[in-house]
Amino acid sequence: VQRQQSAALSRELKKLNNADIAHLLNMLPADKRRTVWQQLDNHNAGDVLVELNDTIAEDLIEITEPARLGIILGTLDIDELTEIADLLPAPLLNQAVSSLEANERNWVERTLSYPQGTVGDNMSKDSLTLNERHTINQAIELVRSTPELPPQTDKLFVLGKHRQLVGVVPLIDLIRHPGETLIEDCMDKDVVTFAPHDDAEDAGQAFERYDLISAPVVDERHRLVGRLTVESIMDYLREVAENQALAKEGLRAGTDLFGPILEGARERWPWLMINLCTAFIASRFISIFEDTIQQLVALAALMPIVASVGGNTGNQTAALVIRGLAMEQIQRGNLSYIYRKELIISLLNGVIWGALLGLFAWMLYSNLLLGAVMMAAVTLNLLLAALIGITVPFLLDRLNKDPAMGSSVVLTFATDSMGFFLFLGLATLILV
Amino acid sequence: VQRQQSAALSRELKKLNNADIAHLLNMLPADKRRTVWQQLDNHNAGDVLVELNDTIAEDLIEITEPARLGIILGTLDIDELTEIADLLPAPLLNQAVSSLEANERNWVERTLSYPQGTVGDNMSKDSLTLNERHTINQAIELVRSTPELPPQTDKLFVLGKHRQLVGVVPLIDLIRHPGETLIEDCMDKDVVTFAPHDDAEDAGQAFERYDLISAPVVDERHRLVGRLTVESIMDYLREVAENQALAKEGLRAGTDLFGPILEGARERWPWLMINLCTAFIASRFISIFEDTIQQLVALAALMPIVASVGGNTGNQTAALVIRGLAMEQIQRGNLSYIYRKELIISLLNGVIWGALLGLFAWMLYSNLLLGAVMMAAVTLNLLLAALIGITVPFLLDRLNKDPAMGSSVVLTFATDSMGFFLFLGLATLILV
Numbered sequence A, B: 001v002q003r004q005q006s007a008a009l010s011r012e013l014k015k016l017n018n019a020d021i022a023h024l025l026n027m028l029p030a031d032k033r034r035t036v037w038q039q040l041d042n043h044n045a046g047d048v049l050v051e052l053n054d055t056i057a058e059d060l061i062e063i064t065e066p067a068r069l070g071i072i073l074g075t076l077d078i079d080e081l082t083e084i085a086d087l088l089p090a091p092l093l094n095q096a097v098s099s100l101e102a103n104e105r106n107w108v109e110r111t112l113s114y115p116q117g118t119v120g121d122n123m124s125k126d127s128l129t130l131n132e133r134h135t136i137n138q139a140i141e142l143v144r145s146t147p148e149l150p151p152q153t154d155k156l157f158v159l160g161k162h163r164q165l166v167g168v169v170p171l172i173d174l175i176r177h178p179g180e181t182l183i184e185d186c187m188d189k190d191v192v193t194f195a196p197h198d199d200a201e202d203a204g205q206a207f208e209r210y211d212l213i214s215a216p217v218v219d220e221r222h223r224l225v226g227r228l229t230v231e232s233i234m235d236y237l238r239e240v241a242e243n244q245a246l247a248k249e250g251l252r253a254g255t256d257l258f259g260p261i262l263e264g265a266r267e268r269w270p271w272l273m274i275n276l277c278t279a280f281i282a283s284r285f286i287s288i289f290e291d292t293i294q295q296l297v298a299l300a301a302l303m304p305i306v307a308s309v310g311g312n313t314g315n316q317t318a319a320l321v322i323r324g325l326a327m328e329q330i331q332r333g334n335l336s337y338i339y340r341k342e343l344i345i346s347l348l349n350g351v352i353w354g355a356l357l358g359l360f361a362w363m364l365y366s367n368l369l370l371g372a373v374m375m376a377a378v379t380l381n382l383l384l385a386a387l388i389g390i391t392v393p394f395l396l397d398r399l400n401k402d403p404a405m406g407s408s409v410v411l412t413f414a415t416d417s418m419g420f421f422l423f424l425g426l427a428t429l430i431l432v
Helices: A002-015 A018-027 A030-039 A042-051 A054-063 A066-074 A078-087 A090-098 A102-112 A136-145 A171-176 A200-209 A230-248 A261-267 A269-287 A290-295 A298-326 A332-365 A368-398 A403-430 B002-015 B018-027 B030-039 B042-051 B054-063 B066-074 B078-087 B090-098 B102-112 B136-145 B171-176 B200-209 B230-248 B261-267 B269-287 B290-295 B298-326 B332-365 B368-398 B403-430
Strands: A129-131 A155-159 A165-170 A214-218 A224-229 B129-131 B155-159 B165-170 B214-218 B224-229
Touching: A002 A030, A018 A030, A018 A042, A018 A054, A030 A054, A042 A054, A042 A066, A042 A078, A054 A078, A066 A090, A078 A090, A078 A102, A090 A102, A129 A136, A136 A155, A136 A171, A136 B171, A155 A171, A155 A224, A165 A171, A165 A214, A171 B136, A171 B171, A200 A214, A200 A230, A200 B230, A224 A230, A230 A403, A230 B200, A230 B230, A230 B298, A261 A269, A261 B332, A269 A290, A269 A403, A269 B298, A269 B332, A290 A298, A290 A403, A290 B298, A298 A332, A298 A368, A298 A403, A298 B230, A298 B269, A298 B290, A298 B298, A298 B403, A332 A368, A332 B261, A332 B269, A368 A403, A403 B298, B002 B030, B018 B030, B018 B042, B018 B054, B030 B054, B042 B054, B042 B066, B042 B078, B054 B078, B066 B090, B078 B090, B078 B102, B090 B102, B129 B136, B136 B155, B136 B171, B155 B171, B155 B224, B165 B171, B165 B214, B200 B214, B200 B230, B224 B230, B230 B403, B261 B269, B269 B290, B269 B403, B290 B298, B290 B403, B298 B332, B298 B368, B298 B403, B332 B368, B368 B403
Parallel strands: A129 A155, B129 B155
Antiparallel strands: A155 A165, A214 A224, B155 B165, B214 B224
16 A cells, blocks of 8 residues: 555656645655655755755755765756755765866855855856957857856846956847947946845845846956846845744744654743743842732732833834834934934833823722832833833844844843832832 | 035935935934935935835825925826825825826726735836737847836737737847747747736745746736736835834834834834733733732742743744745644644643743742642643644634734733733642
């Protein structure tokens, strides 16, 4: 039965294209995913591997015997190989690289040396290049004689004597200019270029601003080293956005929703640990005031409101600041304006909503002073939340960390601890 | 002095290109932003307006006298006009539209009728079209005679007798095929097309999967109605990502970091209100057990830990589920697998970390039973957090809402309330 099923599976798989198979594998629990993977013939397996989510690809690479993996890697071109290179075990990667021709091997090794998140890490090797002394007709001949153009080719790169980039020729110009025109007379010399160490997110903004489809990557002497396409940039930006949402909750990039249970449990430990520590410390602020609580037990019921309202407004401020930083709206020069504005907003909202909460507390417990303490504590905690909601993302950004990631832990810790401390402290001073 | 300064400003502005001016305006406080805007000459102002963030553009439109705004709008082409149409006051938009030629007016009116977030809302009007009976030479002639190609033109659209789309011809093929080839013999008939009512995010995934640069938009009879480009899709996806981060904190899309203070305060009221309500209800769960707390005041210090650890792990589960939904990894068919897996993970982590917390509570307060209650409450709250962390995003997605938006409020509300209730309830049963 097992064998019959597997034959039927093979037949079904043959009907799907590789992008669809990858999509299917992304959705399957780990054990089924592995069964399907083993059924794929080696040539398709390579294409599928490149299309898979990184986490899924990593899992399948791990369970594939090295001999088969070697064959599968042999079916990939070098751009595909560098794309999945960081998922491969070192010996296999070395073996795959060493079987390449010298110039390809050089390119792969250089590309792998650029850190993640740089232009160099996202660029591809092949581009159509020509010389400024060529004519349009020769350029057309070049395009015709290239059996498969690099994907998203919208322009040819023009190189000078020392392989330095001197201009570009949009494909459309091959049609528009007379055949005998010299490239140097019609090329576009005002080119947007990138350096391999440029930040890929900044490159993404440039692609958007200048409506680019592809752009040359050049070294410090302006020699062509690679090509960046809108597709690789879109890929990268999507990946960053996804990983950021996970990182905010303390999960590593590409956590596998369908992975093994034990691993899934363990992946959450560092975050659980951090949160237990902060919650534990915040709880110590409460225990300082246990006597006060014993005398006025209503405080125990009201204190989480003070903490939670601070956390919420602080996260609002932080979200605005994080967006402002990402869009380069916030600079050192206008930082004091933002502090002033957010603090005034917090003061306003603290007084208004603090008064409302104070009113509730007064009515519920028939204690006017309790209401006043509530109002004061909410106002102060909102001011603190605004301060931290601006300062923490700004500092993280200055330290070249992702402000979206660490801000909310620090913020919640501060507004919880201080919410408890302010409220119970004021209550101790005024009420008991 | 005022006049001298303004002359100097005008000179400075003339040195910048419009994208840079827009970038500058995005960074200025409201009053300075308005001063600079008033200095711009009308022709540049139109280009700048299109490049600005929506919120900033909206603010500047509001303060510009209608006569000047009319002139500025007159400098825009119709794709630019539709791009900012939803920011304009209705009378001005109508006036701008009525001054267009009939076919352009039709197009603008139709485009504005598509809801936000659809392909129709993001498409542009112009494309290069030809007939299947034309030859490559005629296509080349068409390209040559078009003074300015629509941006990101990588292919020509081939239309049949009734303007229905029958194929596309990549620009590159104009170079590769002999001039006398008939378009119908060389065109690509296997075309990725979109309908105006398609979801723009789905279109974005298709652009990524098939490496598209531009694609035709067709109606139900397959007639060409517009063109979608990778640039408009990237724009849209970035906007969605930004607004999502704000929406998660209850801020409306494009909240103005530099806007007026009162407005900034008021913008946060709905969210403050919701959070005050949930925090207030959670606090009522505590007040049920005030007698218990009075007898064992340590409970007041420990209960926020139970609530917070539940909220944190629930948000982890929700983040994984939201990503899984966005990537179409989660279907009705594998939902029960995900429930099972996440519940087991929660049980495991609940027992392990609950035991650790229980140990702390036991040691701190020399009360073994208190430790046991702590462990049980943490475990139960983690199970509840996993249940809600899966159910809420999944239901929101089924209801065609953004699961990233509402999940965290519901989740925090549940884990707070139930954290308090479980912990204090168990304590009441076992300890007092």
